[in-house]
Amino acid sequence: MNQTELDKLGVATDLRTAARIMGLGVSTAYELARKNEFPVPVIRAGSRYIVPTAPLxxxxxxGGAA
Structure with missing residues (x-):
């Protein structure tokens, strides 16, 4: 993912997108999020995981816009 694509994400993204950006598999990402071991902060909203893009x-x- 390049700078322009990161800029288009806005202030938050879903766990799948964050995992792809970091080169993690989806199941690994969900497992890490459940264990509170994902490499960046994750917000749990019901059944969804939201990843703020600033820590990512x-x-x-x-750097750049978020």
Missing amino acids: RALLGV
């Missing part, structure tokens, strides 16, 4: 960008070392 920081992990990737990418």
Whole structure:
């Protein structure tokens, strides 16, 4: 994913997209999120996992708009 694609995500994305950006498999991502071990903060909203993009960008070392 390039800078422009990251910019289009806005302030948050879903767990699947965050996993893809980090090169994680979906089942691994969900397992890590359930264990509170996902590499960036994850917000649980009902049955959904929401990943704020700011910590994701920081992990990737990418600045810019969010």
